[in-house]
Amino acid sequence: MPAVQPAFPRSTVLGYPRIGPRRELKRALEAYWDGRSGRAELDRVGAELRERTWRRLAELGLEGLPSNTFSLYDHVLDTAVLLGAVPERYRAAEDPYFAMARGTQGLAPLRMTKWFDTNYHYIVPEVGPETVFALDATKPLAELRQARALGFETRPVVLGPVTFLLLSERGAAALDRLDDVLGCYEELLGVLAAEGVAWVQLDEPALVADRTPGELAAVRRAYQRLGAVAARPGLFVAAAYGDLGEALPVLAATPVEAIGLDLVRGGLDGLAALADGLQAGSAPAEAGPLAGKTVVAGVVSGRDVWRTEPGRAAYALRVVREHAGDVAVGTSCSLLHVPYDLAAEPDLDPGLRARLAFAEQKVAEVVELARAAPEGEAAAPAPSAPAAPVAAGERGPYEVRAAAQAGRLRLPPLPTTTIGSFPQTGELRAARAALAAGTLSRDAYEEQVRAEIERAIRTQERLGLDVLVHGEPERNDMVQYFAEHLDGFAVTRNGWVQSYGSRCTRPPILHGDVSRPQPVTVRWARYARSLTNRPVKGMLTGPVTIVAWSFVRDDLPLRDVVFQVAEAVREEVRDLEAAGVPIIQVDEPALRELLPLRRAGQAGYLEWAVAAYRRATSGAGDATQIHTHLCYSDADQILSAIDALDADVTTIESARSGGRILGAVGAFGRGLGPGVYDIHSPRVPGAGEIEELLRETLKALPAGRVWVNPDCGLKTRTYEQVEAALAAMVTAARRLRAEPAG
């Protein structure tokens, strides 16, 4: 460290969107992957996007500019490369980075999973006993130097050692490699110091979840060691997505110079914990554990699209100032999770616009708050009202329902079905774009939707499926479609947010009270039914998933918002039933996503989430069969909640997790469809392997309860793949049905 550490800048952001305001990176990546352009072109686009970001942040008046927040695919993968943790099998690939991210012909990619409680997905590093760590600082150095050449001094941002290991395949067990990884970080600090870097940001978001004493000891060891490096930049450890809790005093006792707190998510609890930890009242600012440290107060939310409430931010800043030696203003987490700029949304209602802030507007807020005088009028915000009790469901017991449904549906054993969507063809996407552009009439568009429904129904009849779906061709997205048809939501034109790699979503904005002005899906369900004598499932998205994949108003408890959506879904369920639809599927793939990171809040969340689902579905009569669907791994963490949804049939992703999920869900006393076709891959399974999977399933579950279906919807696959896979599925089910029961 220099003899006198330069002060931390007054204002900063923990990170910034990187896909480009018009998704320029997405286009450049896809052109590179398809071989339509070379590496030089991809790198040129990346450099241009970084330059644009630094210039914009500086223009807006931000003092602390971050670098190394750009990524060609994922920042956790970048960290693996930085540390040399590239598994042997990828090293010979033409482009090992993208081989790890996306796989190659002969090589499966590394696993991908959700980043904390966001809808961003990261690549899971593999760290084994044999991993040889070796620092490769090319990327952070290149970004640093690029910024410098443009006249900007930046703070490199790197994922911290503890979070890197905890997020790897082996989780906490990988901490056995902490000392080796720390060697790389020490070396990195030396390299950055030699470049004259004043501050480095090490992100440690894993510290906002419950951590064992051993894990906290790893935090202590890591930052003692990094703090002891003789020549190094100032250490800024940032903990986004929640409250540091018991990790705060641990970090505070190490030599790190700055700590970033998420004061939006950790909220006032975080502040209270901070005050307690500092023995409030005993001249804490001078004597407390944060006395010599800078706190980067994350008061501007990186997780939502709302303007910061100035009173709340001022209050939080005042409390932090009482305890910390120095305070800078920042964001609660990287701005990665919000769209670039509100200015790109000319058609939003002006009243709503006035309440919104996207990344650029949030940077302006940070700058403004940092400039405002420290002593403002700042009262503690009022606590939100306690939630109303939940009305119980009114369906009969499962046995009664099952008998009523069996009489009505008359399905064979091992009934075959799909999860809802059928391939979204290029023509359909083009038609939707033409409708939006005003070059195709609504009538002509709907004609095309009907033709797609007919194609899906005919295909399923021909292949011999037992329960048909209409294929969801009218939906661009399973949440956006409902948002467009319910009151209380707005949709954006350019509000793209990175989901993984080149993939982005455009989350709707849930800004007001939600209600259903008229039926949403009933006409399509009716049309599908008119085409066939076989049962057709009605398909709806569940209340938790609709909320989880939207930007949600923050003036009501989340729970109340979910219940409003549940009410709208309940009306739709009733109308589908009245239209004669015998099976209604209400999907909840995001049920686990809103699970609080700390155990203390988990049971309470699951209780109301389940109650909302039951509210949405319990208006259906006993003879109407309710299905639910979940996907993405980790369902095993919330099995008892899935059971409590009380759906008559649960279809669940399992083709890749195999017996693990089966053993666990076997205890459900109702219908179960563990996926037998991994729809994430272009690979088509054969009837033989599906038959094997089903045999395994039948060892764990009684035959009368098993359904045969893919892992998830088929919208990303082609008709050719889907027809072959579904044909194999039907063949396998029929072979097993033909066997004498044993």
Ligand code: MET
């Ligand atoms: C991410 S879950 C998707 C469920 C939806 N019904 C579909 O089939 O596409």
Ligand SMILES: [Zn+2]
């Ligand atoms: Zn799914």
